[in-house]
Amino acid sequence: MPIRVGMLFDGNTERYGLLSATGHLVSALDRDRVEVVGVFLSRGPSEEAIGPKCDEMVQLDAGSLPRMRTVRGGPRGAGRTARMLAHAARSARMLAQRIPDLGLDVVHAHYWHTFLIGGLAARAAGVRSVWQLHGGFDHRGWASWGWDELGGVLADRVLCISRWVQGTLPPAWRERSTVLYNGVPIGRMRRESRRGEFRRRYGIPGEALLVGAFGGIIDRKGFEYFVEAAEIVRRSIPDVYFALVGDAVAGNVGSERLAADLRERVSRTGWNERFLFTGRIPDAWRCMVDFDVVAMPSVPLPGDVSADFGEGFGLVAAEAMAQGAAVVVTRCGAAPEVVEDERSG
Incomplete structure (x- = not known):
């Protein structure tokens, strides 16, 4: 029973x-x-x-x-x-x-x-x-x-x-x-992925490079470094798109302020059409199949002891690998347990 x-x-x-x-x-x-x-x-x-x-x-x-x-x-x-x-x-x-x-x-x-x-x-x-x-x-x-x-x-x-x-x-x-490590159902994810849907929805050409980051917009996710890296990459690879898939935590003043700061920073660069803020997408792993690279730029915060020191697991990285995307992560928290440097990301 x-x-x-x-x-x-x-x-x-x-x-x-x-x-x-x-x-x-x-x-x-x-x-x-x-x-x-x-x-x-x-x-x-x-x-x-x-x-x-x-x-x-x-x-x-x-x-x-x-x-x-x-x-x-x-x-x-x-x-x-x-x-x-x-x-x-x-x-x-x-x-x-x-x-x-x-x-x-x-x-x-x-x-x-x-x-x-x-x-x-x-x-x-x-x-x-x-x-x-x-x-x-x-x-x-x-x-x-x-x-x-x-x-x-x-x-x-x-x-x-x-x-x-x-x-x-x-x-x-x-x-x-x-x-007990988090698991990802690789077979089901590949069957239920929606290839091409994200690119069609946001007008991204099939041949263009697409780089993404996923998650709620909070300090320890390191999304400000994702924006900074995007500015650097775009100088040498003009035909590239970036997407931040996630949103501020509702009612969280700091999270909402950070989201506004990121949008303003991208707006100042004048390339809003190449950097997308999609907001929250339910079951976002379904659209990862459209991404060439997925980044997980988590960082420790000043004064951290443990809880904010990176990801507890890094599910985004595991889901992205299951969908065939190249993965780039920072070396903090549990990320090195999920991604083996130079082999799986």
Whole structure:
């Protein structure tokens, strides 16, 4: 008899890597052994993207996750922490009440706030709790406020998407951790790719070189260096197009400011028609087949300890390689585990 796993999501998140990786995971699970119940705290992009891939879908309507920290200039403080804890307690009670009726054996959470919700609900209902880390453990600020101990109390197993992520864990987490790399369904991706669609949509000639970068526009993605590199490349290769596939994080002041800065910088060069800002494209991996090169220019930020030091895995690179694009990445985070220098990128 298959075990029933409740996959816990915000529902309103738009993080490309998280949505794509968990979507691949849910689709790949052996349904003779696992039944997936998608449990969503709120409505939005991740419910629409992941919900249909689940065997069942449950909407708690607990509300979207309060933001715990921001990129370059959002609100911080005790009030926001209090709202986060209140939301977590309310959501955990709602989920714990539903677990027996849903027949869940495991609650599987994918993000910090949902770790707390899923862990509390699982303990209250007497089922197992699994936390999957999609980035490094941040030992600074709010993340140090008892999380070291909570992992030892509320998580039965911690899944890390790379050895690099596992190496950032505190001892209480590391002793119950396992590395489970993100996977990409190469056969399905190639069957479902949309060759030529991206170029037709944006008027890019078939013979022109197309270079792209994918992801939410936040500091650590290093997209300012992608723009800078594009300016340099264009001087020696005039017939080249660049595309940034992704958007600012809604409501995040720093992310929105960075996106505006990048657009302004490209506009000042006078070659807007050769540098495209497409915004978010659902299942963006389908269009990677049209790209000759995909860049992942992630960078550490000043004062970084772990969590922002590059990618937790680098799913964009893996998806691009599966679609036959050449890949260029920076040597930080888990990128060297995904791309072997001078061999696969």
